[in-house]
Amino acid sequence: MRADHRRGRSRRNALVAVTALLAGGGGLVAVNYAANASDVTAAAPTTRSARAISCPDVKSKLPAVPRQAQDEVERNLELLDRQTAEAGRRLAETRGQGGPDFIQNAILGPLADKRKATIDRISIAIGRSAAEPTGLDGLAACDLGLAAPGTQPSGAGAGAGQQGNDGPTAADFVDITKVAPNVRAVRRTAGASTGAFTSRCGTNERGQHNSDNDIVAPGVSNGAHHVHDYVGNKKVDFNSTNESLSAQRTTCTNGDQSAYYWPVLRDTSRRGPDANALGGGAEGNRGAILVPSTVTITYQGSPTGKVVAMPRFLRIITGDAKAFTNGTKNANAHWSCTGFENKVQLTDKYPICPRGSKVVRSFAFQSCWDGSNTDSADHRSHVAFPDARGNCAEGFKAVPRLTMRLVYKTPAAPNFAVDGFQGQQHNAITDHNDFINVMSDRLMRQAVSCINSGRRCG
Structure with a gap:
């Protein structure tokens, strides 16, 4: 490894009305979400409720990462985090749009495809120096539900003096x-x-x-x-x-x-x-x-x-x-x-x-x-x-x-x-x-x- 090792990274896009808990390719993105058409039974169209994109943690499921692969694995874990954050931003920006399958087809489905490709790259990187990990494909899909207690959506209006x-x-x-x-x-x-x-x-x-x-x-x-x-x-x-x-x-x-x-x-x-x-x-x-x-x-x-x-x-x-x-x-x-x-x-x-x-x-x-x-x-x-x-x-x-x-x-x-x-x-x-x-x-x-x-x- 070079002593002055520097990595080029793309600039993170601003997140609009999104907060993220991102750690090692998993993540919880909570948004202020006005119900899409698919959620009218859970909340009236005018009701604002905290929803979350929840993705499985990848880092914790990996075997020991060979030293030669650590840099590439780290970059791809960070890419998984950015993909989750971007999906959360899109969820916030498109609230109220689409039909019953809009979220799955326009947000969760594409997110799963991107995550699968990134997870495959992680497996290949490890496999160059050690046994390639198996069973990671099941970590690609994310789901949508109510944000877990303790997650504070962005813009939720917490007053001064409150976390x-x-x-x-x-x-x-x-x-x-x-x-x-x-x-x-x-x-x-x-x-x-x-x-x-x-x-x-x-x-x-x-x-x-x-x-x-x-x-x-x-x-x-x-x-x-x-x-x-x-x-x-x-x-x-x-x-x-x-x-x-x-x-x-x-x-x-x-x-x-x-x-x-x-x-x-x-x-x-x-x-x-x-x-x-x-x-x-x-x-x-x-x-x-x-x-x-x-x-x-x-x-x-x-x-x-x-x-x-x-x-x-x-x-x-x-x-x-x-x-x-x-x-x-x-x-x-x-x-x-x-x-x-x-x-x-x-x-x-x-x-x-x-x-x-x-x-x-x-x-x-x-x-x-x-x-x-x-x-x-x-x-x-x-x-x-x-x-x-x-x-x-x-x-x-x-x-x-x-x-x-x-x-x-x-x-x-x-x-x-x-x-x-x-x-x-x-x-x-x-x-x-x-x-x-x-x-x-x-x-x-x-x-x-x-x-x-x-x-x-x-």
């Missing part, structure tokens, strides 16, 4: 003063690298926002389906390349051109300016965006030895934006309050902080690198976390450990939430952070020297 049926609820918040201490320090060994290098990059007070993700969905507008805050590199979007990133200025005072971005936190008691926009309210992310009071970006060492330089354009994602449905394997969310960070870290709950204390989101990125790749097909395999003792696995090298600390003055619970995908309930466990290293080689050498010599610099 609709997509969470969070009061049960997603916990009084941090009532949580038992759960933080344990990692012991350092002789030879540990104890220094720290800090980049001061501001808090995104200028409001650089978009719902793109250049790591996961390069070339795809609105590829994240939720809004990101950005600090560091001043121009990061779905069109970014290594060349464009290296040509941009930065908000960091030391010249660090790296891209640091994370999903915004919102005050859901107030209406935001993107209430009807993709990435924002049109996809369930409602409320006014909160600007952090402080953002601290620090590179730290290894508790068991020295670190080596990160390669320029290394890409790292920490956490899982779909951890609510995917499970905790890749989750890496940490929530706390000022004054409690060394005692309590929450993973799947938002904190209720005492008077005078502020909400803290913190991230510690993977700090073991495979020594050759700046990215990988799943955007994870080229980096890893050290083990419980702080050691990297065989074949991996310790690099500076990027840590980030975001502090917020939030409204009272439960009136704040992190942006996320539909169906993830805006759960605290879905918090995540993205990073593209665009430090100059000289600045990275300074950081490594500082960390390995036990100094604090920046």
